[in-house]
Amino acid sequence: MDRTExxxxxxxxxxxxLADATVATLFERGEVGTFNTLMRHVSTxxxxxxxGLPDVAREYLxxxxxxxxxxxxxxxxxxxxFFIDNNVHISTALSFASxxxxxxVPHVARLLSATHGLNYPSKRMAETGQFTVHLMRPDAFEAGSxxxxxxxxxxxxHAAIRHHLVRENRWDTARLGTPICQEDMIGGQMFxxxxxxxxxxxxxxxxxxxxxxxxxxxWRVVGAMLGVDQETVPRDLTSARAFLDSYMVRYMGPSEEGAVLTRQLIDLYEEVVPGTFFDPIVSALIRHLIGDTCGDWLQVPRTAWDTVVKAVPHLLGVLETIEDRSPLGAWALDRIGHLTTVFELSSLTRGRVMHYAIPEHLKKDFGVSSSVPRTRRWTPPPPSAAA
Structure with missing residues (x-):
C-alpha cells in the first residue's frame, strides 16, 4: 500500500x-440508555x-x-x-504482545484510558478473549453464534468514543485526526x-x-465487520509487514498512560497465575515478545526470569515436535491448550458473558495534550525499509 503523506x-x-451516524442519532434522541438496556438481551x-429498540439501531443491526x-x-x-492448533499460544501473544x-502508541494509550472500563483491565482482556474465541467457533457466522x-x-x-471526544472538544483533531480513525483501526487489526x-x-x-x-x-474479515475499510488494508503478509513497521515507527513511544495500562495488565495476570513464584514470568514474557526498548518505554520491570524465558522457544519446540510426529500427542497438547485457554478466560470473566455497551460518559479526567499441514513452515516477512 502506498504510504505517502x-x-x-x-x-x-x-x-x-455507518456506526458514527447511528450513535449520533441515538444520542440526539436520548435513546442510548434504552439501547444499552435492551441490547443486553441480544447476545446471539x-x-x-x-x-422498543430504537429504529435507527434496528437499521444498523x-x-x-x-x-x-x-x-x-x-x-x-x-x-x-489454525486457532485450535495454537489457541494457548495465540492467547499468550494477544495478552503479552498485542x-x-x-x-x-501514546495517542492510543490515552484514548484507551478514556473509558471507565479500563479501571478494570480484566474486563477488556476478557472481552478480547471472548471475542476471539467466538470468532473461531465453527458456527461463528450462523444463527445462535x-x-x-x-x-x-x-x-x-468505538463510534461512541469518537462521538464523546469530538463533541466535548477533548481530542486534538487538527493534530491527531479523528479518534479511532481508519489508520488506527488498521493498526489494531495488524496488532x-x-x-x-x-x-x-x-x-x-x-x-x-x-x-x-x-x-x-x-482478521481481515473481522476488520471489515468492525468498520475498517478493507480497500485500504494490506491484502497479504508482506504488505502487512510494511504497514505495521511503518505505523509503529511513525507513532510508537513512551507515555504515562501506556506505562499505567501495562502495569494494570501485569498486575492482572500476576493475580491469575497461582502463587507468587511465577509472577515475574509475566513481565519477562512481555519483554521477550516486544523487545527491551519497548519494554523500557512501558516500564516493564526487569527480572531474573528475563533470561529464563528465552528457553521457552526451545521447550515449545520440543512439544511441537512431539505434536508433529504423534497424533495422540497432538490431541493431548491441543486438549491441554484448550483447557488452559478456558481456565484463563474463566479467571478473567468469572463465568460471566461480557457485554459491550455504548458509554454515556467518558472519564472526566481524560485529556489528550499533544488442521493445516505443517509443511512449508511460515517465517515472518523481513523488516520493511520503514523500520
Missing part, C-alpha cells in the same frame, strides 16, 4: 460513517430483537448482520483449525493478526504458511 492523512481523518445472532460478501469460507475454516503494542452481535456492539462502542504471528514465530511455534495466511485473512 496524503493517503495517511486521509486515513487519519476517516472514521466509520438471529435472536429476535426486543420491542440489519445492515451489519452478515459478514462481507467476499469471504472465502474454505480459508476461514483453515483459520479456525495489548502492550496498543499501549506503545455470539460473534456477530459482539462485533456489532464493539463497532458502536491482533500480524503481530500475533510474529510472536508465535518468536516463541518457536511451528506454523505452516497456509495457516499463517488464513489467520491473517480471518
Amino acid at each position: 496524503e493517503p495517511v492523512d486521509a486515513l487519519r481523518r476517516a472514521g466509520d460513517t 445472532a438471529g435472536s429476535p430483537l426486543p420491542d 440489519a445492515a451489519t448482520a452478515a459478514p462481507p460478501p467476499w469471504v472465502d469460507w474454505d480459508v476461514m475454516e483453515r483459520a479456525r483449525l 495489548m502492550p503494542a496498543c499501549y506503545l 455470539r460473534f456477530i452481535p459482539a462485533a456489532q456492539k464493539v463497532r458502536l462502542l 491482533f493478526s500480524m503481530l500475533v504471528l510474529d510472536s508465535l514465530h518468536r516463541l518457536g511455534i511451528h506454523m505452516s504458511t497456509e495457516g499463517a495466511e488464513a489467520y491473517y485473512y480471518a
